[in-house]
Structures are given as structure tokens and as C-alpha cells.
Amino acid sequence: MYWGMGLCTDPIENIEKREASKMGISETEKASFIAELRLLRAFHYLKLMDLFGNIPVVTKVGEPLQPETLSRTEVFNFIEKEILDNINNAPKLSKAMMGRMSQAGAYAMLVELYLNAEVWTGKARWDDCINAANKLINGGGAQNGTMALDKNISDQFITTNDL
Secondary structure (H helix, E strand, C coil), X not given: CHHHHHHHHHHHHHHHCCCHHHHCCCHHHHHHHHHHHHHHHXXXXXXXXXXXXXXXXXXXXXXXXXXXXXXXXXXHHHHHHHHHHHCCCCCCECHHHCCCCCHHHHHHHHHHHHHCHHHHHCCCCHHXXXXXXXXHHCCCCECXXXXXXXXXXXXXXXXXXXX
């Protein structure tokens, strides 16, 4: 997970300091790539916080060299802010986005974050969890309509399971 965070942080820094036109992309595409990477990094932090609780948060490669450990509540707040700040710039879930971070993935992370908020921060966030789940159920973050459970529980494992 820490390695994954580094694999997100380095390209974030790289893309942020470059001009979109010199990379052959638009400013909107640049913002989308950065949002996707920040959301993916937030995913890694979410998993690390779940596993270890209090962890350091680093958003610059190699800075600081010995980061301080933050409380689980501080890490929770960082993750939530990263998701909320970047969700609207991320691409929508589509067949072309399979395997990449999308708005739908960000809503799913919010569901997990809020579902566990009481344990992780001492404050229940049930209404926020319901709102994020409803966004997913109603197609928030997806291009191809609303989400739905597979009719057959084992269909999620078939090789042709895509949008």
C-alpha cells in the first residue's frame, strides 16, 4: 500500500508541474488524470488506515523524510477531503475505464469511509454513508446508467463481467 501511494504521488507531482498542451492533452484531461491519481492514493490510505489505524500522511515524494504519525481521525479527514475535492474531476465509470479509478469508485470509497466512521473517528456518519450509497445506486459516477446487483451471485466472477 505504501508503494502504491508512491506510485500515485510521483506522477501527481510530475503532471502538476507540466503544461497540458506540452503533454498533448487539454487542461480538463490534466485535471482528470490528477484527480484519478489522488483518488487512487486516497484508496491506499483508506486501506492502510483500516489495517494500522494511526499512520503518516505524505503527499510529496521524500518530504518529510521522517513523517509524523497522524491519528486515525486526522487520516480519515485527509482521505475524506481528498475524495470530496477530486470526485467531480475524475472520469466517470465506463467500459473504457475498467480497472481505473472513477467517480463511481470514489463514491464506493466514501461508502466504506462513512460506514466505518464511528469506529475510526468515534462519530457515526450513517446519513453520509446512505447518501454516498444512493449516489452509486442511482448511477452517480457512471456513464452507462444505474448500478445493479447481478441476478446470479456468481456472475460477478465470470470473464465477461464488464459494463
